Amino acid sequence: MSIHSTSIHPSVSRRNFLAGSAAALGGLSLGFHIPFAGPALAQEAAAAPEINAWVVVKPNDTVVIRIARSEMGQGTLTGLAQLVAEELDCDWSKVTTEYPPPGENLRRNRVWGSYSTGGSRGIRDSHDYVRKGGAAARQMLISAAAARWNVPAGECTAASSVITHGPSGRTLRYGEVAEAAGRLTPSTEIALKDPKDWKIAGKPLPRLDTVDKLTGRQVYGADLKLPGMLNAAIKACPVMGGTLASFDANAVAGMPGVKKVVRVDDRSVAVVADTWWRAKTALDALPVTWEDGPNKDLSSAAIRRTLAEGLEAGDAFVGNSRGDAKGELARVAAAGGKVVTATYAFPYQNHATMEPMNATALWTAEKCEVWVPTQNGEASLAAAAEAAGLPVGQCEVYKLLLGGGFGRRGNFQDYVRQSVSIARQMPGIPVKLLWSREEDMLHGAYHPTTQAKLTGALDADGNLTALHLRISGQSILAAVRPEGMQGGMDPIVFQGLTASAPEGHLGYTVPNLLVDHAMRNPPVPPGFWRGVNLNQNAIYVECFIDELAHAAGAEPLAFRRKLMANHPRHLAVLEAAANGIGWQTPPAPGRFRGLGQIMGFGSYVAAAAEVSVVDGQLRIHRIVAATDPGHVVNPAQVERQVEGSFVYGLSACLYGECTVAGGRIEQENFDTYEVLRMAEMPAVETIMLPSGGFWGGVGEPTIAVAAPAVLNALFAATGKRYRTLPLKNHELS
Structure with a gap:
């Protein structure tokens, strides 16, 4: 079946805590x-x-x-x-x-x-x-x-x-x-x-x-009102790993509406008032002394140097291997054959949900209740009980719809713990904690930064005989869920790059292949960011495959077809996207096209983009996306998810970047952390190819193919490869 649509447009882990608490309840x-x-x-x-x-x-x-x-x-x-x-x-x-x-x-x-x-x-x-x-x-x-x-x-x-x-x-x-x-x-x-x-x-x-x-009937966490509710604004040490040294509560005690100034944890202080704005105003006036800690001199430049060293390191975790990639590369180089090498880089990025982190808590010695927009109600319950100092059976969480999640509100329950800590100091009174946008930007769990060095060998007929992809960068699991590590390796690093895995595989058969990871973990906290590692991995592979095609003198789609003979589902979505964009016919004068494909989150996805560059300005005119998620439950919703995923993916490609100076994130609001504007949004066409027999995801996979399709089209337009993101840092010509 093919459906085609068009639109413009602190000491206790959560797991152990839950298990122990549940055992007390009967198992x-x-x-x-x-x-x-x-x-x-x-x-x-x-x-x-x-x-x-x-x-x-x-x-x-x-x-x-x-x-x-x-x-x-x-x-x-x-x-x-x-x-x-x-x-x-x-x-x-x-x-x-x-x-x-x-x-x-x-x-x-x-x-x-x-x-x-x-x-x-x-x-x-x-x-x-x-x-x-x-x-x-x-x-x-x-x-x-x-x-x-x-x-x-x-x-x-x-x-x-x-x-x-x-x-x-x-x-x-x-x-x-x-x-x-x-x-x-x-x-x-x-x-x-x-x-x-x-x-x-x-x-x-x-x-x-x-x-x-x-x-306007929908109530989000930021909208919630309860009888007698007070409001809290919070501020944490802006330097990563820094702590709260002291604050002078007396300096703001007499300000309008202020009820209390509280130490929330070792990093943060909050003001509780009758309204949030009064709480925020008093918090801004509060004299606070921070201990910056060991990371006060951390910078983006230092992080880049650490990752660059990893690209050449001798030891690395192997995520995918076939044949003898290093040996073949050395043989071809020694024989004077064609060896192509490129280095790519992907920056830190913030979830930047439209609704900042928030939670409302009501604590007594007998019960703790929390109202919260959360991606994981059980994790929120565990965090609430831990912070409340009560058995889980004396706590409850009431879930609200989220004004954006993207991974920030799942594994990370800091805002829940904070809300309960504050409410615990105001017993019997519901207190709503709402982060400011600046707090939300400064204290995220960021999409990890990585670099990649790719080396490929081409034989005399232009066939790819060896490929080595070295990734250097952070592990999310090492920081967030170390129990998920496998012998020290983070398998999630290799999303979309494995031979065969539930979360995605490469889609190309290369006789000699090596994909490995030199783990380098700077002190910037990483997290699961919508699409996770599939996003940069798709860029690395798909843009380099495009580079190899041009180096071989081959047409990019035809070059891919030869490598995808054993991957019919990958090929089906790629050809659907190519046909949808009109790949076999010339585009309008001044327009150029690019392709990208990957498998992730159980689904096969591809995209074809059409762009132009005029006076250094990139315009993305169209993107055609094809997806095979196995089954489609709601075609209209799949279409909207694909469109939304391109907003996210293109925002990252064009603008998304968090930089570090003095141990803190420099981007504190949307004036410096830009997102795609409506006028920049291309026409999106969605082709669904549900082949049945499996259930794949929808919301995240197509994010990954947006950027490579555009970057490959941008090469076609300019003859230049842009290997570091975001594009805002480059002059396009």
Whole structure:
């Protein structure tokens, strides 16, 4: 199937803490169990019966579908609801959703599975069990109706929230039998529909959260108001690794609205006031002394030198190897053959979510509650309990929709700990902590910086016989999740570069191949940034493949085709993108084209870009994207995700850069950390090629192909290779 659309447009780890806390509650089951009928959530208990953990049906036939994953603009909430509703066979017009609190998940043996939402896993990691939840609920509703009629359940069918007895034609609405259905034991044999028979899933249905966003009813964390709530503004030592030495609370105690000045942790101080602006104004006036610590002289130049040394280091972790790349490269060089070498670099980048970090906490000696926009409700719960000094069973987190996540609100729960620390010093009063934009920019978990040296050998016929890709730079896992390291190696560094892996592989067969990593970890905190390492890896590979094609005197698409004979899915999306841009026909005068492809997050993606350069100004006119995610749950949402991913990817390519001077990030707001403007956005065409048989991600993979497609088109336009990003640092001609 091909769908084509066009638009313009501190001491305890979280894991150990959760496991220990869950054990105190009766055990933590990590395996999935078919959803069971159990006690309803507090907000539904009096209003409607629960069919199972996923489905509540009210007497008026309203269907409440519970979603554990977080919604942050990517459409996961709607897509998961579509999958449940499809198997439930309910009336989509009566579907609504709610978040089950993560504390309830622990109390119910983790029936909703993982709450982590990142890595484009919202649907691809939960599609099976959420569909089973919907199918089990449908069977229970049918069984309840059959029991009322005293007929075999096999004689009954369900469609659009109505159960029909075939022989007699009698009908019952879901709302009429929901209470009885909720008392039944679900079958352990759950048959799921073939995707070709989908009527709700697979369709371009409107998102469930759009209306509330358009009308202003949607409450984000920054909007939340609770009775008697106070507001907190926070400031941490701007130098990475620095600490808070002292502050003079008396200097601001008499300022309007100020309630208290508190030490939050060893790095930060906060002012609590009746409004956030009064808190921020007092905080700006607060005399503070910082201990800058060991990193006060750190600079971008020093970091670049460290990484450059890694490019030539003798030892490195091997992520992919075939044949003898070094030997072949040496042989070709000694014989006077063609050896091509290039060095690329990718900078630090900030998540820069439109909604800065925030959380609202209410602490007493008996209970701690937190309202928070989070990508991982369970991680937020663990952080809240740790900061509260209470057992996890005496804490709860209420998830809110996120004004952007991009990885910042997942593994990193600093803002949750801070909010609880502040609330703990104001017992019985809800306190909302909201970071300023400057705090958000200065205290991120940044996309790591890397450099790459690529060396390739071409034989007399222009065939690529050897390729060595050396990456030098930071490991995210070493800093964030060291338990994920493999013998000291960070496998995530090699996203998109492996021979075969769930998170992506190269897509080219090279007789002699070596991909390795010289780990160099400067003290800038790294983090998972939307698309993670696939972003720079796609640039390194796809731009260098383009360089090799030109060095061989070959047409770039044809050169790639020869290397992709054993990778049909990679080739299919690449050719779809090329055909979509009109690769085989000349572009309009003054316009030039470029290609890029990669696999990541379980999906095959490619892009073709068309650009022009006039008077040193780059204009990106069109990008055609092709994606094969296996299955498409909502085509309209996939299209929007592709468009949004290009905004993110092109912003990084053109402008995104965090630099370091005096041990601190220099970019503190959007005036110095620019993003793509609407007028700069190219026309985007999305081609979907869902080949079935697997479930890939959507939100992140296509980010990676935006930059290489544009950079290769830029070479076609200028004859120059731009190997360091962002492009704002270069004069284009």
